[in-house]
Amino acid sequence: MPETLSFSPGKSTNVRFKAGASARRAGLSLLGRVLPGAAAAAAERLFFTPPPASRADVVLPPGARPLDVRVDGRRVAAWRWGKGPVVVLVHGWGGRAAQFAPLVAPLTARGFTAVAFDAPGHGTTSAGRSSMPEFARTLRAVADVVGAPHAVVGHSLGAAAAAFAVNAGLRPARLVLVAPAADPAVWTRVFAARLGLGDEVMRRMRARSEERLGFRWSDLPLPLLLRSYTGELFVVHDRDDREVPWTEGRAVAEAVPGARMLLTGGLGHRRVLRDPEVVSRTAAFVAAPLAEGAPGAGAADAGCEACGRAVAPPHAVCATCTLERALFDPRLRGGWARTA
Numbered sequence: 001m002p003e004t005l006s007f008s009p010g011k012s013t014n015v016r017f018k019a020g021a022s023a024r025r026a027g028l029s030l031l032g033r034v035l036p037g038a039a040a041a042a043a044e045r046l047f048f049t050p051p052p053a054s055r056a057d058v059v060l061p062p063g064a065r066p067l068d069v070r071v072d073g074r075r076v077a078a079w080r081w082g083k084g085p086v087v088v089l090v091h092g093w094g095g096r097a098a099q100f101a102p103l104v105a106p107l108t109a110r111g112f113t114a115v116a117f118d119a120p121g122h123g124t125t126s127a128g129r130s131s132m133p134e135f136a137r138t139l140r141a142v143a144d145v146v147g148a149p150h151a152v153v154g155h156s157l158g159a160a161a162a163a164f165a166v167n168a169g170l171r172p173a174r175l176v177l178v179a180p181a182a183d184p185a186v187w188t189r190v191f192a193a194r195l196g197l198g199d200e201v202m203r204r205m206r207a208r209s210e211e212r213l214g215f216r217w218s219d220l221p222l223p224l225l226l227r228s229y230t231g232e233l234f235v236v237h238d239r240d241d242r243e244v245p246w247t248e249g250r251a252v253a254e255a256v257p258g259a260r261m262l263l264t265g266g267l268g269h270r271r272v273l274r275d276p277e278v279v280s281r282t283a284a285f286v287a288a289p290l291a292e293g294a295p296g297a298g299a300a301d302a303g304c305e306a307c308g309r310a311v312a313p314p315h316a317v318c319a320t321c322t323l324e325r326a327l328f329d330p331r332l333r334g335g336w337a338r339t340a
Contacts, residue, residue, distance in 0.1 A: 039197065040204035044212075047191055047205065048129040050121045051094040060097065061104040069117065071134065071141045077124040078117035078142055082108030085150035087286055088142055088172075089116040090135065092156030092179075095270075096123035102274045103153065106283035115146055119158075132184060132220070133213045135161030140170060150174065151286045155273055156244065160184045163225040164215075174286050175229065178236045178278075179269055181244045182251040183221040223255030233259040234285045236278055243269040260285070 064079040079097065081104050089100040097116035107114045119138055121130030139161060143149055151174035154162035159180035166175065181187070192202045206217050219225075226233070233256045237249030246263060253259040267275050 036198070036200045036204060039201045040208060043191075043195070043197060043201060043205045044208050045129065047188070048131050048209065050130050058096070058098055059101065061101045067115070067117075067142070067145055069138070069141050069145055071120060071138045074120055074126050074128075076117050076120065076138055076141070078115065078145075080146060081114045082112055084108075084111040084113050086113045086115055086143075086146050086148070087151045087153065088139060088146075088149045089114060090139055090152065090154040090158030090162055091116070091119065091122070092154075092158045094122070095155065095158070098123075099155070099270070099273050100153070102276075102279045103282060106279060107286065110283060110287040112150070112286065113146065115142060115149075117142055119161075131209070131213055132157055132161050132164060133215050136164040136168065139165045140168070143170060148172075151176065153178070153282060153286070155179060156181070156269065157184070160220070160222060160225075163222045163229075164220070166229050167225040171231065173231045173290055174234070175231055176234045176236065176282055176285060177222075177249070177252060178272060178282075179238065179241055179244050180222055180235065180249055180252050182223065182248040185217045185220055188217070222252045226252070226256050229256060232285075232290075234282070235259060235261045236264070236272060236282065237261070238264045238267040238269070238272045240266055241269045241272075 060079060061081060063081050065081070067078040067080055069076040069078045077097070087107050089097065089103065091097060091099050096118050100114075100116050104114045104116075117138060118125040119130060119135045120126070121128050121134075135158060139152065149170075149172045152162045152165075152170070152172045153176040154160070155178040159177035162170075162175060162177065163180070166172070188202060188206065191197070197205075210216055233253065235249045235253040237244075237246040239246050249263075250261065253261040262278065262281055264272060264275065264278060267278070272278055
């Protein structure tokens with residue numbers, strides 16, 4: 001069993017799954033009974049077309065430096081902040097890089113480079129279809145530009161993409177999966193039920209997508225993708241997640257020996273990303289010293305933000321500067337400075 005922490009904020013807010021069916025979508029059910037091949041083609045286009053991103057998540061943290069990243073001939077909008085070991089942040093379906101804005105400052109303050117991108121078909125990256133394998137390829141392309149990541153933080157579909165990339169050879173020392181689905185194929189079943197699509201249409205749709213994207217739906221369960229992962233895993237999930245039940249996150253955590261899980265309450269599927277407690281615990285997990293033998297263990301320590309001396313994560317300030325601050329900074333007089 002994974003080590004599980006739990007907390008609930010004072011106010012409960014649930015994010016509900018919104019899937020309004022237009023007349024065009026409703027017509028797929030009828031088309032599927034008459035022309036299943038045509039219905040499968042239309043269903044594939046609909047399934048792999050991202051929804052518009054929320055207008056609330058459009059502001060990037062200050063100091064963003066653009067990156068030149070290209071995937072499958074498309075330019076991907078990507079940015080970096082800070083200096084030090086790389087932490088790549090991967091948003092979910094219908095999301096965008098700015099959703100991770102609350103996490104950037106805590107990471108850079110601890111001596112890390114935070115990197116985020118708008119996945120294909122999302123945000124300011126070119127419009128069009130997208131998919132979890134394309135998210136994963138983008139993650140690998142970002143790693144080719146900025147270097148092997150110390151950690152990857154993925155939300156929802158971004159969590160599945162991170163696991164997919166790990167299975168393909170990416171080896172971050174730390175992996176944080178927020179609201180992951182244990183088996184991404186469940187989304188196709190929800191999609192079929194919402195639109196009234198029969199088994200034959202869905203069989204053809206899955207076959208079309210496998211041929212186009214070069215993967216198999218049967219290979220996507222995260223416990224399978226992570227079976228060879230030897231780094232440290234932290235799963236965050238909310239009990240009130242209406243899109244991906246928290247038991248999915250528990251199944252993922254149970255599949256990786258030594259994994260830890262943070263179970264929250266009242267945050268739903270998306271607000272969990274900006275909750276201060278979740279942000280704090282995620283940054284602390286990323287910055288904690290690596291266990292002996294873990295991928296990346298023995299890497300160079302970060303520099304003290306005050307004097308430049310070597311200091312091991314999660315500390316941003318060395319012991320000498322911590323003592324000096326505690327003794328001479330009037331704001332801290334009478335107590336010790338907290339540096340983690």
